Amino acid sequence: MRGCCRGHFDSILPPSGPSAAPVQRTTSSRPTLSNPIIVVKPQPAAPLVKKTASSRAVNNYTSALVAGRTAYSASVSDMIYQGIMARWGIPYRYGSTGPNTYDCSGFVWSVFNDAGINFTRVSARSLWAQSEPVYGDDRFKFGTLVFLNGLGHMGIVADENGFFHASSSKGITYSPFKGYWENRIVGFRRLPVEATSTADIH
Template identity: 30%
Template structure:
């Protein structure tokens, strides 16, 4: 094989390798990007702790639960979610409790067809959500909650 052919083959191989890396990033790269998005969303959510609850409100000075989740994802990750908790559940990727990670959504209701509350999981069995006490951090295992599902929005 002459030098020109060898250079072309090496160049072609490098181009294919780079395209493959761009199309299929490693889990580390994806995990890092998701962690960064979570941090951004969490920072927006955390900045709203104590903000008052108003049914139907979408922020920034008051929220209901789905308005809060919609706001923090829009401002923290430029991710647009539907307006209601039920619609947010219906349009995001369903996951199991075992797959639950920081940044995932926790849905409360009578069933998956009757969801009335949503919060964002922040780790250690806790979520941040907007409810009658305003925006708070609390256990997802509180006796007044009936968790019916989990989803991943990012």
């Protein structure tokens, strides 16, 4: 009986023999980097909208309108402004009144005419003679006319900082008074009442 049981258990025991060598756990060392790690600081993302002359013009007009610094009523001032923006960037051409090119007086005449302020298209010098002078803070109300370069150039005042005009190099644009134009200003004028019968004047 004992032999039977022994034979039975012997059949399920692992065969005798030399014991297997114990498994040795080795710790692998991390590879050595030949080049140093350089942490690059991320650069700030570029702004989605760049500040341009056009965006500055929008801000100037909006500020003037909110503050009531306009030569005409809000509705007429808005038509003048929309007329300027509709012509933004159109090239300069001497003697032209649009729609594909403008000179300085042609630009002013076209914008004012579309806003319901009607007058005969003349040169900057002639329009100076037909207009009424303004002084003090009235000079910088949006819609006032500014005359420059010995009455050889003119534009539309945005505010105390600059004006809209037909530039020979940039076309219809906005320029600051300070700098190039600062010493070229002859004066500021406004169209007489009879020339603006369809527009409200402040």
